[in-house]
Amino acid sequence: MTALWQCQGVTSTSTAGAVRQGSLRELNLAVVLRRIAAADRPPSRAGIAAGTGLTRATVSAVVDDLIAGRLVAEAEPAPRTGAGRPARGLVLASDGPAGLGLEVNVDYLAACVVDLTGTVRHHLVRRADLRPVSPADALERLAALAAEARAAAVRDGLTLAGAALAVPGLVDSGGLVRLAPNLGWRDVDVPALLAGHPLAEPVEGIPPLVVDNEANLAALGELHAGPPGSTSFLHITGEIGIGAGIVLDGVLYRGARGWSGEIGHIPVQPQGRPCRCGGQGCLERYAGQEAVLAAAGLAGADLPADTAATRLADLARAGDPATLTALADAGTALGVAVAGVVNLLDLDTVVLGGGYAPLAPWLRPPVVAEISRRVLTAAWSPVTVRPAALGARSAAVGGAASVVRRVVDRPVGWLARSG
Amino acid sequence: MTALWQCQGVTSTSTAGAVRQGSLRELNLAVVLRRIAAADRPPSRAGIAAGTGLTRATVSAVVDDLIAGRLVAEAEPAPRTGAGRPARGLVLASDGPAGLGLEVNVDYLAACVVDLTGTVRHHLVRRADLRPVSPADALERLAALAAEARAAAVRDGLTLAGAALAVPGLVDSGGLVRLAPNLGWRDVDVPALLAGHPLAEPVEGIPPLVVDNEANLAALGELHAGPPGSTSFLHITGEIGIGAGIVLDGVLYRGARGWSGEIGHIPVQPQGRPCRCGGQGCLERYAGQEAVLAAAGLAGADLPADTAATRLADLARAGDPATLTALADAGTALGVAVAGVVNLLDLDTVVLGGGYAPLAPWLRPPVVAEISRRVLTAAWSPVTVRPAALGARSAAVGGAASVVRRVVDRPVGWLARSG
DNA sequence: GCAATTTGTTCAGTGGTTGAATTAAATGAC
DNA sequence: GTCATTTAATTCAACCACTGAACAAATTGC
Structure with a gap:
């Protein structure tokens, strides 16, 4: 067994997609399993056959394999339909x-x-x-x-x-x-x-x-837990640095070398504050945790990283003016950067994650404002901006x-x- | 026959990837043909078999189909190897x-x-x-x-x-x-x-x-004609507006609605010049054709769109100071926007196309300068900035x-x- | 001229899908 | 309560395309 340490999702099959005899079953196992995973109610074998174009016989055989391998189970309370023999619903196994x-x-x-x-x-x-x-x-x-x-x-x-x-x-x-x-x-x-x-x-x-x-x-966590339907989105993790995960058409995009998502160093004020990266006016210097804390008058408070956001949220909820201004400014800077990204990638959803999730009530309005000002196609179809469903657990x-x-x-x- | 008018590359097979009996051959036809297309010297049947993991018998059968369908031809001057029966080279047909x-x-x-x-x-x-x-x-x-x-x-x-x-x-x-x-x-x-x-x-x-x-x-034209190897790049078409085509891992990314690539409206000076899009400080207002012509003192010259670039190039070659400054400034603005994009997407190549292609000698240095200043990973691995191989024909x-x-x-x- | 080598083809064998027939299990009408 | 109707799932012979081994073809090198 060769240990396969790897970072990216490279499935590098050296055979480059050649379909051999056995691959047929291999591929159909995946097709059927994905179908069961994606369905919102337990599908029947017949339903899968109709949906995929495979024969009922084939689906039955494939499902047998999946059940034997503890990947799929039959849902016992069979979902009622109408006339005819009731279907046996298939669900993903919860003990595999x-x-x-x-x-x-x-x-x-x-x-x-x-x-x-x-x-x-x-x-x-x-x-x-x-x-x-x-x-x-x-x-x-x-x-x-x-x-x-x-x-x-x-x-x-x-x-x-x-x-x-x-x-x-x-x-x-x-x-x-x-x-x-x-x-x-x-x-x-x-x-x-x-x-x-x-x-x-x-x-x-x-x-x-x-x-x-x-x-x-x-x-990926957001793709997994978020509402279905949004398959192209930007997930922004706001901490000390600002990172972004880019999901395009349901797959995570990692970049040519796996280093995509450095949204924190998008210039938002090209002649602005110098940044530790060597550049000037990077987003991180305007919407990063340190910048926001400083603007809210909490510089040097040396808070644990994850409580900084909740602390800011508490202050904002209490109506602290410095905090509200700091969040509005951070949101505007974030909105400028995000507007550029949305113009470039035509995303339909932006997710505020990490430390931004609890601050979303105050960050969202300026972000939305910048998007609607600056995104060409915003008039045709709106961009959803929402907090992360999973928050810090993402x-x-x-x-x-x-x-x-x-x-x-x-x-x-x-x-x-x-x- | 249903006419299939469409814009995007959606191959929407309703059967969602199910592999039926005949799909086996269908897929292997594509595998073998792609292999012939990607090879730099005409491969033999045996070479394809070794490379794909298919049997020589299967490859022969597949190739027969491809030749019968005028997709592949045998290269007559067989490429010499060493000992053994000489291979018959396979090339894509030029009359299909x-x-x-x-x-x-x-x-x-x-x-x-x-x-x-x-x-x-x-x-x-x-x-x-x-x-x-x-x-x-x-x-x-x-x-x-x-x-x-x-x-x-x-x-x-x-x-x-x-x-x-x-x-x-x-x-x-x-x-x-x-x-x-x-x-x-x-x-x-x-x-x-x-x-x-x-x-x-x-x-x-x-x-x-x-x-x-x-x-x-x-x-796509650049992907097709450009040097092999660069499979993730940004192709910028500089005309009156500025558009970009985004190729990620060899496939064109079109966005959730097909409207990706609006790089012209990335903010480069958030409080800068108002733009016709409703925003402020968009790249187009600093590096678009009109902006550059105005800065070079050619505003209102009403040149045909495609001669504007060559005219600017002539002036720059002649050393006209206003033009040189205009191009340097445009290049810097472009570099700021591109640096943000590269930070986000981790691209290894940026192609200057459209009207930018003839101006590349003057635009490239400031673009490269901004990238090396602002892109986090530029130190590890450099970003190539080059003019489009096809120019206006792209x-x-x-x-x-x-x-x-x-x-x-x-x-x-x-x-x-x-x- | 002959062994060695590599390419490409032929052919029986096999795995997995196909399609039709069959069995299974429900509903609903009379 | 029985039976036609309906839909689900299984069984089985047929078939398609790949597999693997044997074989024929074409060249190099001794």
């Missing part, structure tokens, strides 16, 4: 494979387990200031938390099919964390440091550990969901496992 | 299907024919000021030019499998031109107006006419190439045609 989502952040560690149906079965958080901790120690503690989550999953009869770790920084393909400024990490080889701690069962085709940018996985949940999604997209790897 | 690319622009009409190998076989241009002409008349003249191109293609033994029309404006799916400000078009139903003029043979799976934004098709060639690409991606539609 599951995904493990992990997160290392400035002041907490998180681990969560998501099953095939998308339900968050467990969610563990350990608060701790990780800035003074060495990467090796931080990952050691993460591994302990992961083991706890895994034990809980096993008690439920679940099998972890893979893990995904969210890190607030630039991650190389291969899982090398190039730079995580707020953690103080540089060139940390996460897979190597976690090598002694098995996180998940080996499943063919699913990497045992994927390391990815926090903003990317948070966007990244860990998104990571776990990305594992589950891998199983759904290519179930044959899982089925090959247990014979 | 071809694509028709059309363009309506402010002061010219164009039609071009690209064959399967990607060679531009014919390229016709009619210069004419189309602003005073009604859409119906303009399209009538375009149809005449298209008929000419088609006749030339038929004389070569080619069969036009589809057509793509580039328009400088917002195009709805369905081919409705919502707004083409510089042509003075609004809600022009192009497919309806061209309905009387058959442009191409009906081929299953290929729409007889695709209408798309000029910038999008120009980006859009028509790109349209024609997009038709050809459709045939390569799904050859079964073409093969079903001639029995």
Whole structure:
């Protein structure tokens, strides 16, 4: 078994899409499983056959395989239709494979387990200031938390099919964390440091550990938990830095080298404040956590990172004028940057996540105002701006969901496992 | 036969990827054909088998079908290898299907024919000021030019499998031109107006006419003609408006509604000059043709649109200080916007196209300067900024190439045609 | 001239889909 | 309460396209 450490979603089949004899079944397993996953009510075999164009015979055979592999179960209270033999509804199994989502952040560690149906079965958080901790120690503690989550999953009869770790920084393909400024990490080889701690069962085709940018996985979490229908959106994670996950047509876009989403350094005032990146007038200097805290008169308060947002929200709710102005200005800067992005990418939804989620009531109006002023097509069809459905849990949940999604997209790897 | 007018590349198979018996062959036809198309020297059947993982027997059978359908031919001077029976090289046929690319622009009409190998076989241009002409008349003249191109293609033994029309404006799916400000078009139903003029043979799976934004098709042209390897890039078409085509991982990204690429209205000076879009400080007001001409002291010269760029280039070459300053400023504004885009999308290449292509010697330095100042990852891996390989012909060639690409991606539609 | 080598084809075998017939399980009319 | 009707799911022979091995073809090198 070759360990497959990787960052991106590259499925690099060297055979480049050639369809061999067995691929036929492999592909149809995925088609049927996806159909069951996407349906809003448990579909019948016949319904799947009608929807996909496959024969009922084929669907039956495929479903048999899926049930035998504990990926699908029959919903017992059969959904009533009308005349005729009642259909047996098919649902994703809730006792089969599951995904493990992990997160290392400035002041907490998180681990969560998501099953095939998308339900968050467990969610563990350990608060701790990780800035003074060495990467090796931080990952050691993460591994302990992961083991706890895994034990809980096993008690439920679940099998972890893979893990995904969210890190607030630039991650190389291969899982090398190039730079995580707020953690103080540089060139940390996460897979190597976690090598002694098995996180998940080996499943063919699913990497045992994927390391990815926090903003990317948070966007996946939002894709997973958010309202259906929005398949192209920008998920903005507002923390000390500002990151964005870009989901286009339902798939996360990672960029040529996996470093997309650096929305924090979009220029919003080209001759404005100098930024640590070397540029000038970057969004981060106007809508980043430090800038907002300073404008609200809380500079140097040295709040834990995740309480800064709730503190600002409290002040805003209380009507503190400095805070309200600070949020309005930040929202305007954010709106300018977002308007540019929407003009460029023609997105229909913008999600305010991370620290922006609790501040959405105050950030949303100026963002919406800038969008409607500046986006050419806003008149034809409006852009939705909404807070993240999952809030701070997005990244860990998104990571776990990305594992589950891998199983759904290519179930044959899982089925090959247990014979 | 249902006419399939469409704008986007939506292949909306209602069966959602289900793999039926025959799809096996269908998919492998595409795999093998793509392999032949992508190879830099004519591959052998055995080489394709080794590369794809298919059996030599299967590849032979597939190739037989492709040759019978005039999509592939055997290269006669067989490429020498070493010992063993010499391989028979396979190349794309140059007498099979071809694509028709059309363009309506402010002061010219164009039609071009690209064959399967990607060679531009014919390229016709009619210069004419189309602003005073009604859409119906303009399209009538375009149809005449298209008929000419088609006749030339038929004389070569080619069969036009589809057509793509580039328009400088917002195009709805369905081919409705919502707004083409510089042509003075609004809600022009192009497919309806061209309905009387058959442009191409009906081929299953290929729409007889695709209408798309000029910038999008120009980006496809660049993908087609540019150096291989750059699969994620931004192609900027600088005219009166500024448009961009976004190619991500080798596929054109069109946005949720098909209106992506409005880079001209990215804010570069949020409190700057008011723009006709209603916003303020849009890129177009600093790097658009009118802005540059005005800054160079040529305001109101009323030059034909396509000569403005060459005129500016002449002045710059002659060392005219006003022009040099104007271009430097435009380049800086462009660089600010592009830096934001590159930070967001992690692109490795930026192509200066349209009117920017001849001005690249003067625009490139400030653009590169802003990128290296402002792009976070520029230090790790540089961003290439280069002029468009095709220049003004990009859009028509790109349209024609997009038709050809459709045939390569799904050859079964073409093969079903001639029995 | 002959062994070695590689390409391409032929052919029986097989996996997985197909389509029709069959069985299963309900509703509704009389 | 029985039976025609309706829809769901399964069974089975047929078939299509890929597989693997054997074979024929064409060239190099000794």
